[in-house]
Amino acid sequence: MGKYLLPILIVLAGMGVAAFVLTYKNTAATTAPASEGGLPERAVAAYNRGDFEAALPLLREWAAQPEVRSDLERLKIVMAYLHDVELQREQVAINPTHKIQPKPLNELTRQASAAAQSPASAPSLAERTPHEPLKPGEVRLFAIKELGNFAFDPEKDADVPADVKALSGSRIRVRGFMIPLTQAETITDFALVPDLFSCCFGQPPGPNHTITARTPKDKTVNYTIDEVIVEGTLKVNVKREDNYTYSIFELDALSVKLAPIR
Numbered sequence: 001m002g003k004y005l006l007p008i009l010i011v012l013a014g015m016g017v018a019a020f021v022l023t024y025k026n027t028a029a030t031t032a033p034a035s036e037g038g039l040p041e042r043a044v045a046a047y048n049r050g051d052f053e054a055a056l057p058l059l060r061e062w063a064a065q066p067e068v069r070s071d072l073e074r075l076k077i078v079m080a081y082l083h084d085v086e087l088q089r090e091q092v093a094i095n096p097t098h099k100i101q102p103k104p105l106n107e108l109t110r111q112a113s114a115a116a117q118s119p120a121s122a123p124s125l126a127e128r129t130p131h132e133p134l135k136p137g138e139v140r141l142f143a144i145k146e147l148g149n150f151a152f153d154p155e156k157d158a159d160v161p162a163d164v165k166a167l168s169g170s171r172i173r174v175r176g177f178m179i180p181l182t183q184a185e186t187i188t189d190f191a192l193v194p195d196l197f198s199c200c201f202g203q204p205p206g207p208n209h210t211i212t213a214r215t216p217k218d219k220t221v222n223y224t225i226d227e228v229i230v231e232g233t234l235k236v237n238v239k240r241e242d243n244y245t246y247s248i249f250e251l252d253a254l255s256v257k258l259a260p261i262r
Contacts, residue, residue, distance in 0.1 A: 050100040052085045059085065060225050069180060079200045080108040083115065116202030130163040134170045139231065141173045144194045148208035154245040158238055168236035173229050174211060174251065175259050186220035192230060211249040227259040
């Protein structure tokens with residue numbers, strides 16, 4: 001199914017955590033990987049006592065562990081807790097009288113699975129709005145589904161709309177979530193996807209909603225579970241193998257920063 005798609009499916013949705021703007025750093029200056037060291041127990045204990053403000057950073061740190069990112073079943077557990085924490089925090093923000101209600105893990109998993117089973121359908125070519133050409137010097141910001149705003153069947157389709165191909169070579173910024181393509185603590189190659197949650201519990205994104213990003217070989221970025229904005233030069237090139245499209249978008253990344261909270 002292709003050299004990019006297979007690793008993406010294996011690690012979807014691998015992730016990490018950072019509380020700061022991500023910047024490039026020289027690969028010669030490496031640090032020892034963090035140890036999990038009781039992290040799951042502390043995270044679950046904070047969740048079970050309803051201390052979601054304490055649980056949230058612990059859950060994010062737990063999800064950042066390489067051994068968790070590379071194990072989908074372990075990752076699902078963390079994501080189920082994270083989904084409920086963020087869901088209930090949103091409910092409190094809307095209704096301050098909402099009472100935090102911790103749930104057993106089996107209920108959390110069912111809740112997460114149900115929430116991930118309703119992906120939005122892609123627009124048809126007749127319904128979509130074509131991309132306007134970029135002006136000289138313009139660096140346009142895209143959401144991933146906005147960039148790949150066309151229906152695409154990787155088993156049947158081998159081409160993309162002309163206005164999408166015309167974006168190749170443009171300098172753009174893209175909002176999305178990182179999926180590391182290796183288990184390394186820092187990375188130079190990662191997939192960028194619209195969200196992490198559906199990767200664990202729903203349908204992995206197709207090639208029109210996945211961007212393979214690469215930093216310069218001597219630079220790395222830290223993982224983050226949060227949304228990022230990646231700026232770089234876009235390449236639009238439909239790649240197929242065994243009658244299957246495994247890649248459309250690639251990005252030569254120049255900067256990776258945490259996205260402003262929306």
